[in-house]
Amino acid sequence: MIQVIWFCLVAVTIAGYVVLDGFDLGAGAIHLLIAKTPAERKSVLASIGPVWDGNEVWLLAGGGTLYFAFPALYASSFSGFYLPLMMVLWLLILRGVSIEFRNHLDSPVWTPLWDAGFCVSSLLLAVFYGAALGNVIRGVPLNATGDFFLPLWTNFSPGPQPGILDWYTVLIGVLALAALAMHGSLWVRYKTSGELSVRAGGVARGIWWALGFLTLASTAASFSLQRHILANFQDHPWGTVFPLLAIAGFVGMRLHGELAAFLSACAYLVGMLTSAAFGVFPYVLPSVPTPDFGLTVYNAAPAVYGLQVGLAWWIPGMALATGYSVFVYRRFAGKVS
C-alpha cells in the first residue's frame, strides 16, 4: 500500500516539474520565434529569470524521490536509457549556462549565441522528455535481472527490437514539444506586455490546433500499443477523471483571460501525465516482449521502513518547498517591465 502512496507522490513531483519547468522550457522553445528585438528577448528571459532554477529543482527532487522510493527502477531505467539521459544532461548544461551567463556576457557577439543555446536546448529537452515518457509507456526489453540497454534507434518501429526513437516515441516527443511550447506561449503572454504578449498569444492559438491533433493521435497510438492502459480504465472507471481534466484544460487554453488560459495549460499537462501514470499502473517500467520481467511499484520498492520514514520528512519538506515557491512567485508577480 505504501508503495502506491509513493507512486502517487513521485507522479505528483514529476507533474510538478513538468508544469513548472515546462513553461520556461516552452518559453525557450519559442524564444527565437516570438521575440524579435533584443529588448523582447530580454523580456522573455526576465519572465523566467528568477524562477527557472527553482523550477529545475523539481527535477532533482523528483529524481531523488524516485531514487529512494523505487531504487530498482532508478537503477534499471537510468542505465538502460544511458545515452539519451547523458544527452539530457548536456542539454541541461547548455541551457543553464545560456540563461545565466547571458547576464554577465551581454554583447552583440555573445547574446545571439546565448539566445540560440537557450532556444535549441529547450526545444530538444522537450522532445527528449516526451520520447522518454513514450519509452516508458511502450515498455523496454528488460531481462530477468531487470537490466536492459537501448540503442538510440533500430528500425524506428516499436516491435521486438525497440530503440529509444521509433515512430511512437517520436510522436510523443513532438506532442511534448507542442504541449510545452503552448504552455510557454501562454506564460509569456501572461507575463509580458505589448507586441510580445500579443505575438505569444497568436503562437498559442496556432499551436492549439496542432496540439489537439497530436493529442488524439498519440492517445490512439498509446491505447493500441500498450493494452494495459485500456484494461486499467475499464477496471477502474473513476480513472477517467484524469483524461477529463486534460480535456477541460485543453478547452480552457482558448480562454481570453491570460492567467486562466495559462492555468488551463497546467491542468492539461497534469491531466495528460496522470492519465499516463494511471494507465501503466502498477507498472513503473513495463517489459516487452516478456511482460513478467516488468518493474512494478511492488518489485521496485525497497524495505517498507524506509518508505514510512520517508513520508515523515518528505511531506513537510515538500510543503515547505511549495511555500518557498509561492513566496517567490508572489514576489515577482505581475508583468515584467
Place this chain on the structure above:
Amino acid sequence: MDSALTVDRLHFAFTATFHYLFPQLTMGLALLIVWLKTLALKTGDEHYHRAARFWTKIFAINFAVGVVTGIPMEFQFGTNWSRFSKSAGGVIGQTLAMEGVYSFFLESSFLGLFIYGEKMLGPVGHWASAVLVWLGSWMSGYLIVLTDAWMQHPTGYIRGPGGEFGLASFWDLLLNPWGLWQYMHVMMGAVATGAFVMASTGAFYLIARRHEAYGRIFITTGVAGALFASLFLLATGDGQGRNVARYQPVTLAATEGLFTTARGAPLAIMGQPDTESGRLDNPLLLPNVLSFLTYRHWSAEVKGLSEYPRELWPDNVPLLYYSFHIMVGLGTIFIVIAAVCGVWLLRGRLFDSQPLLWILMLSFPFPYIANTAGWMTAELGRQPWLIYGLMRTAAGASPAVSAGNALFTLVGFMGIYVLLGILWLLLIYRELEHGPEADTAEAHR
C-alpha cells in the same frame, strides 16, 4: 581503458572533481557574504553593501556552474552505478532526496530573491535571504557528506533477502559518527577556499592600486576567515583521522605510508611508497608522532599494511598517500600564512607589506588543490570498497552499459567541461576587471 569498470570510475572521478571546484567556493562565500551583509546592516557603510554585491556576482557564476555540473552527479548513480543504486538506493536515496527537498528548494528560491530582489526586499529582507542561501547550501553539504559517509562507514541499515540494503534506523543514518567529523572538515575546507579567494582578490587590488578601500575589506574578511578555517581544519582533520584509524585501519596505514607494524610509529613527512618492495623510499620521519596522533600515546602500536592481505589494500596506495600528504602539507601552510597575515593585520601593517600581499594574491589555487586532494584521500581510501566492508567497487557498476558507451559520454563531458572552464575563467576575469565599484544594473534589478 577497455574495461567498463575503469571508465565508469574515471567518469565519476572526473565529473565529481570538476563539479566540486564550484560548490567549495559557493559554500565558503555564502558564509562570508552573510558576514559582509551583517556588517553592512550594522554599520550602514555602503562599502560593505557593494562588497557583498561584488561577491554575489562571483557567487552567482560559480553557483550556475555548480548546478549544471551537479545534476550529472545524481544521475550517474543510476546510469553508471546501477548495481550499487539498486542495492543501496533504499538507504542513500534518503539523503539524496532530502538534499533536493530540503536544501535545493531553499537555496534556489532565495538565491533568486537575493540576486534579483535587493531593492524589493529592503536591507533586512535582503540580509535574511543571504542567510537562507547560506543555510540551504550548508544543509546540502551535510546531506551529500552523509551519503558519502554511509559508503565510508555504513550505519542504520539491514540486508534484505537478495542482499539489498534497507533503512533500519533513520537517526543512525542521519547522525553517522563518520559524517559529523567529515562534514565539519569539508565545510571548513570550503570556508578556506572562499576566504583565500577573497583575500587573494583583495591583495590583487592593493598591489594593482585599484579599488583599494574594497581590497582592504576583502583582505580583512578573507584573512580572518582563513585563520578560523585553517585552525578548525586541523582540529576536524584530527577527528576524521581517528575515525579512519578506528574504522578503516588499512587505509590509515596506506595514507601514512606505514608498511610494517610499529610501536611508537613515526610520521612520514615525505617519501615515496614502494608497494613492490613494501617500504617507503627516501623517508623523512618524525619518530613516534603517528602513534601519538592516532592513539594519544607516544608508544602505541600502529598496524602497518603488511598486516593485511593485499586484496584489502586500497588499490592505489601511492596516489592515496600523495593525496593525503598534499592535503596535510597545504593545510599546514595555510595555518602559517593565515597566522602571519593575521598578526600583521592586527599590527596595522599588512596592507603595506608587499611580500605578504604577493603571498596572499598567489595563494588562491592552493585551497582548491587541498580540497581536491582531500576528497581523493577519502575516496581512494575507501577502495577497494564501494560500501566499506560490504560491497566491492567492481560489484556496483551498471552491467548493461558497455565500456564504449561509457567512454563516449566521458569524452563528451571532458569537451563540455573544458569549454565551461574557459567561459568561467573569462567571466571571473571580467568581474575582477569591473571590480566592486562598477554597480551594474543587474545588482539592482
